[in-house]
Amino acid sequence: MRLAGEQKVTHLGTSPRYLHELQKNNIRPRDITDLSNLEVVTSTGMVLSDALFEWFYDHGFPAKVQLANISGGTDIAGTFGTANALMPVYVGGCQGPSLGTPIAVYDQTLEGGKGVKGVPVGEGTPGELVATAAFPNMPVMFWGERGAERYFDAYFARFDDVWTHGDFIIIHPITKQIFFLGRADGVLNPSGVRFGSSEIYSILENKFANEISDSICVGQRRPRDSDETVMLFLLMRPGVQFTQKLVDDVKAAIKSGLSARHVPKYVFETPEIPTTVNLKKVELPVKQIVSGKVIKPSGTLANPQSLDFYYQFAEVEKLVAPRSKL
Template sequence: MFPRPDFYAGALLNFAENLLFPGNAEVNESDVAVITATEDDSALTETTWAELREQVRRCTSAMKAAGVKENSIVAGFVANHVTALVAILSSAALGAIWTGISPDSGVSAVLDRLVQIRPQVLLADNATLYNGKQWSCTEKTVDIVKTLKQHGLELAVIVKGLDGVDMGLETVQSTGVKTVDFDSWLRDAPDEPLVFKQLPPSHPLYVLYSSGTTGLPKAIVHTAAGTLLQHKKEHFLHCSLSPASRMFYYTTTSWMMHHWSVSALATGASLVLYSGSPFRPHSHMSVPRLLSSLKVTHFGTSAAYLTTLEANNVRPIDDPSLDLSALEAIYSTASPLPPSTFAFVYSAFPSRINLGSITGGTDIISLFGAPCPLLPVRQGEIQCAGLGMAIGVVDSASPPDRPTLVSPADSPGDLVCMEPFPSQPLTFFGEGGEAKYRAAYFERFPGLWHHGDFVRVDPATGGLVMLGRSDGVLKPAGVRFGSAEIYNVLTRFFAAEVEDAVCVGRRRETDRDETVCLFLVMNQGREFGEELRVRIKDVIRRELSPRHVPGVIDEAKGGIPKTGNGKK
C-alpha cells in the first residue's frame, strides 16, 4: 500500500468531463443540474446542464488566459454555490489543482493551509449570509492576499456571493495583486471551445487538509481517477443515484463531503448547493422545507444536526405542509450517530428511507463504511464496508510488526485497510510529503492503512460500530472503550438538559491509572449541579458498566472546541 500503486497506468481521462458529460447516464441539457440556495428563500437560483457547461467553458477560458495550466494551484475562499462548482470544474478541465476553504474560516486558518501550497489564483466571495446576517469577506480577503502575494499569488477574483454588498475590488487591489470581479473576468475571456485536458489517472485533482491538531494542517493530495471512480462506485452502487435523483449535502467547501457530493453529477443527478445556517429562516424546519420544496431524494448532514432535531423533537413528517415523498435516503457522518437517533429519524421522516450512517474521511475523500439500500438498517451500525475496501479490525495492543485481527471477531480494535484502493492520497503536498504520508497512515502497522478509528464489527450483520478515535480511546483500569458509548447515553437520557459534551482520558505522570473526564455544555435555562452529576453516573453505570463511569463530570462553560466540520 505504500508506496501508493499507480492505478490504471497508461489510461487517460479528465475529471470535469466525466461530471459535465456523464458517460453512463443520459441528461437533457435543458434539465436543471444545480440549484443554489441560501437562508434567503427568494435568492434560490437554478442552473441547467447547458448553462453549467457554458459557464465552465467561459471560466476555463478565463483561467487559461490568466496563465492557469496543468498543475497550477487554484484556491477558493468561497461558500457552497454554483460559482464555486464552476471554478472546480474549470480547474479540473485544465489539469489544475483545486483547493477550497470556507469563508467562515479565520485568516490564520486559511493561511496555515494556503501558504503551504502557494496558489496562483484565489477566488473569494465578497460576502456571505449566515444566521440571518450579512458578513463581508473583504477584510479577511485583503489579509489573505497580502500574505499570499509573497508566495506567488498572481490574481484575485472576487465573486458576488451577496448582492447589495460592496465587492471590495479597490480594497483588495490595493495589496498590489491584480484583482477582478468574476463576472467581468468571464465576460472578457477569449471565446474558445471547451477542451478537456486528458491526463493520467494519478494526476492531482484536489488538495484537502487534515484538522491540524498536531501542528500545521497536512495538505493531502487526491487524484482524479481515484476520486472519480470511488465516488461513482459509492453514488451508483451504495446510494442508487440516477438522473432522476437530487442530492443535497449540507456542507461547507472545506469539508470532503462537498467534493463527494458534487461528484454526484457523474451519475446524471442534480445538486442542491446550500450556504447558510441549517436553522434559518424557519428555525428547525428550515432544511425540511427545502427537502420538500426542492424534491430532494438524497439528503446528507452531520450526526450533530440529526441529534439536534431529536433533542428538540422536530418531526417533519407531522407537518401537513411538507411533501417528503421524494426522499429516499438520509446520510449522516462527521461523528457516530447515536442508536436513539436512528429510531428518532425513522419516526420523524418517511420510514421507507435508507438511513445511512457513513464513515471515511478527508484522508481517503470517500468511505470505508457505506450505506446500502439492499441491506437492513440496524440501530447504531454502519451498514457495510464500501465495495472493494478490504477493511479489518486489528487488536490495538498488537506490536507494529505483528498486527493481529481481533478475536473474538466482535471485539473492539483499530480500523485498518489491508489492500490498496484507488482513492489513497497521491502524497502530502510540499517538502517531505512522502515521509509525512507514510508516518500518518503506515507507521503504526507497516503494510496496513491505519485509519485512526476505534471500531467494532458485528460478525452476524457485518455492520460497523464506531466507538471513537483510536487516539481518544479511554482505558480506565485497563478497560478500553470509546467516547461514543458515553455520548450515546447522554443523547438518549439527557438530551433535554445537556446540549453537548466531550469525554476524554486524563493520566498525569503521578497517576497510577487513567481517569475518564466528562465535560458538559448545558442547554439554555438548565443548570449543572451535583444532582445531575449523580444521575449521569447512575445511568452510565446501569446502561454500560461501572468501569464506564467518569471519575470527573463537570461543566464546560466555555463550550466544546470543535473543528470546522463539527468534530470534537
C-alpha cells in the first residue's frame, strides 16, 4: 500500500486475502500513506465478502475510492464480472459483465461432455458461468506441451461451443449485478440444495469475526454415501477456545441467515487452512480428501502439509461421540 501511495497509483488490483489480512491486523491504508490519487481498487482470486466491502468503505480507503470485486482466480476472470461505468453500484455484487463480453448462466446440474449443449437458467437462479462467444482477452491456447489440448479441456470440454469458466454465480433479476457464490467444483449440494461456500463464509465473517480467523466449508460424498454431507472447519483466533456453544451459535446463525438446509452437519476446529502461494484458500483438495481420496498436493499450495490433518475425516463417524439412544 505504501508503494501505491508513493507511485500515485490510480487503479490498484489486489486480492480478498490481502484485504482480509489488512482488516485482521487493523491496518488502514488511508492512514499509512497518501492515497489521494487512488480511484479504483479491484479484487479477484476469490469472493470478496460483504463484511470486507463494508470495512474498507468505512475505514480502509478514502471515501472517493470505488472498490470492485471481480471474479474467479485468473487474470481472465475480470472479463466476466467487474466494475462498469455505465451501470449503478449496489453493495454486495459486481456491477455486471464487461462491455464486449457475452455471458450466460447454465444449469450446473447437467453432466457435461462431448456433444452436450448447456441449458440457460433464468436470472435469479444460480448456475455455471459461461461465455457464449469470443471475448476481447480470450487466449488461443496454453503454453507448453499439449497446450491446445489442455486449453480445450479446461474451458470447452463441458458444454459445446461455449467457454465454461468454472464459477458458480447468480445474476440479480432487478439490479442485473453478478454475485459470485464460489467455484463450480466446490458447490455444496446436500439433499439437492445447491449453494456456494461463500454464503457460509459471509455469515461467519459478519457474525464471528472476533472469534474465527478463517474457515473452509466442503462437501463430503464418499462412494458409499447416498447424499452429500457439509463439513465446516474453523480456524480460531489466538486465545479463543473452540467450544460446543460456538458450534451451536454458528449453526444458529447460518440457519437464521440462510436456511436450515444450509447448516453444516459437522463443525470442527482446524489448525490450518490450505492456501495457495497467494493466500487463496483451496477447497477442492479438502473435499476430495474427506471424500476418501488420496491426492498429490498441487505445487501451487503454500502449505501442502496442512492437508494431512483432513484425512482423518474420511471416517468422520469414528471422530464423533455416539449419542445416547435414550
